[in-house]
Amino acid sequence: MTSTFCRSFAVRASVAFAATSLGFLALSSGAYAQTPSGNKTIVQRSFDAWTAGTGSPFQLLADEASWTIEGNSVVSKTYPTKEAFLREVIRPFNARMSVGIKPTIKSITADGDRVVIHFEAAGTARDGKPYVNTYAWFFQMKSGSVTRASAFFDAIAFNDLWARVAPDD
Structure with a gap:
């Protein structure tokens, strides 16, 4: 159970990090102007x-x-x-x-x-x-x-x- 919880948390954290990173890249690439x-x-x-x-x-x-x-x-x-x-x-x-x-x-x-x-x-x-x-x-x-x-x-x-x-x- 702990192992499944840790893997699930790690996946969610990775997805959140990727989404945040993509959002930052979009802002720095000119999307901010929109x-x-x-x-x-x-x-x-x-x-x-x-x-x-x-x-x-x-x-x-x-x-x-x-x-x-x-x-x-x-x-x-x-x-x-x-x-x-x-x-x-x-x-x-x-x-x-x-x-x-x-x-x-x-x-x-x-x-x-x-x-x-x-x-x-x-x-x-x-x-x-x-x-x-x-x-x-x-x-x-x-x-x-x-x-x-x-x-x-x-x-x-x-x-x-x-x-x-x-x-x-």
Whole structure:
């Protein structure tokens, strides 16, 4: 009886150890990014890098990520790829700024593969006037990358900058 009990215990302990080890390997291999806290951490770090001037959340975009700017701004539409979005919106926006915008996060919320970032951003346009706006971005994540995004912001402030300041070629 004791021998059977010991063997049974040893088998159960081995199975538990293997399951724990596999779980650890899954977390260390990127599965962590599929959890709400993992996705939130990934996005938080990208915003921290943006604030520090060492990166941006646009680096999280998968090449085929779509980005939709909601509402009625001059750039409101769906951009089918990362490159289309960067080419038509981000690069022309940055070319209008003498001091790029820096975000101040109000909140980041994650639920499964979705992350919502509410933040304010401020910078200085090439004409010396401040640019300040409030944003809400909705990310759909897969394997640590953004596959789809929707953005909401004050279109009046954005349109004013877009019309007032020509991009620096």
